[in-house]
Amino acid sequence: MSCVSPELRAEREAQKSLAFHVDFSNFRLGVEHIAYEDDYLLIIDKPAGMLVHPTTIEAGTSLYDFVKTYYQEKGIMADIHPVLRLDRNTSGLVIFAKEPVIQFWLSQQNIHKEYLALCYDNFSAAKGIVEAPIARNLESIIERCVDFERGKYAKTAYEVLARRNGKALVRLKLFTGRTHQIRVHMAYIGCPLVNDNLYGTPGPQARHALHAYKLSLKHPVGDYLLELTRALPEELIKLF
Numbered sequence: 001m002s003c004v005s006p007e008l009r010a011e012r013e014a015q016k017s018l019a020f021h022v023d024f025s026n027f028r029l030g031v032e033h034i035a036y037e038d039d040y041l042l043i044i045d046k047p048a049g050m051l052v053h054p055t056t057i058e059a060g061t062s063l064y065d066f067v068k069t070y071y072q073e074k075g076i077m078a079d080i081h082p083v084l085r086l087d088r089n090t091s092g093l094v095i096f097a098k099e100p101v102i103q104f105w106l107s108q109q110n111i112h113k114e115y116l117a118l119c120y121d122n123f124s125a126a127k128g129i130v131e132a133p134i135a136r137n138l139e140s141i142i143e144r145c146v147d148f149e150r151g152k153y154a155k156t157a158y159e160v161l162a163r164r165n166g167k168a169l170v171r172l173k174l175f176t177g178r179t180h181q182i183r184v185h186m187a188y189i190g191c192p193l194v195n196d197n198l199y200g201t202p203g204p205q206a207r208h209a210l211h212a213y214k215l216s217l218k219h220p221v222g223d224y225l226l227e228l229t230r231a232l233p234e235e236l237i238k239l240f
Contacts (some may be wrong), residue, residue, distance in 0.1 A: 094208075134154045183199045
């Protein structure tokens with residue numbers, strides 16, 4: 001098991017109030033956020049700091065809420081069914097299906113997902129695969145950890161693209177979809193994400209440096225390959 005120490009966990013809990021937060025009260029979903037749209041799909045480049053689903057505490061400022069407003073403004077008569085989810089502080093591509101059957105068809109295929117991340121550069125090799133089971137930390141409702149007794153199988157491939165000032169720009173491919181998988185696996189091998197105050201260095205800091213930059217999927221109706229990429233956000237480029 002590789003869960004963090006109680007002392008470090010307590011420090012991280014104490015710092016949560018200082019974590020990354022964005023005010024989305026004046027946000028509007030515009031063309032600059034839409035990576036792809038047709039009668040069946042809406043694929044959005046989600047900004048960091050935004051929840052995909054609304055909660056009782058933060059209703060009105062989730063991506064779901066902004067998609068609902070976008071449909072209303074455009075006169076789109078469609079459902080809102082998230083197919084892929086991202087952590088609040090992860091930016092990048094999120095799929096919404098406009099019909100329940102589209103959501104089901106997409107759930108049956110293996111959607112290819114790739115991420116870009118900035119990690120602390122302790123990599124022993126330029127390429128590698130991490131296979132380590134992930135479980136929920138029993139002392140937290142949020143945190144996950146590598147646990148070879150209770151964990152579910154998880155596999156992540158990584159490739160270091162560039163190195164600078166003790167940091168590495170890394171491309172990551174998921175073979176499984178466990179909660180916080182990339183963040184847990186990179187921390188497990190000693191290369192946590194920059195600004196990850198849950199699995200890296202605790203304290204007041206900006207969003208963690210993870211971006212879902214690429215999706216490849218078979219269109220559920222058109223029967224052709226749909227491949228989308230979105231560049232690394234400017235705020236992450238500045239960190240490198």
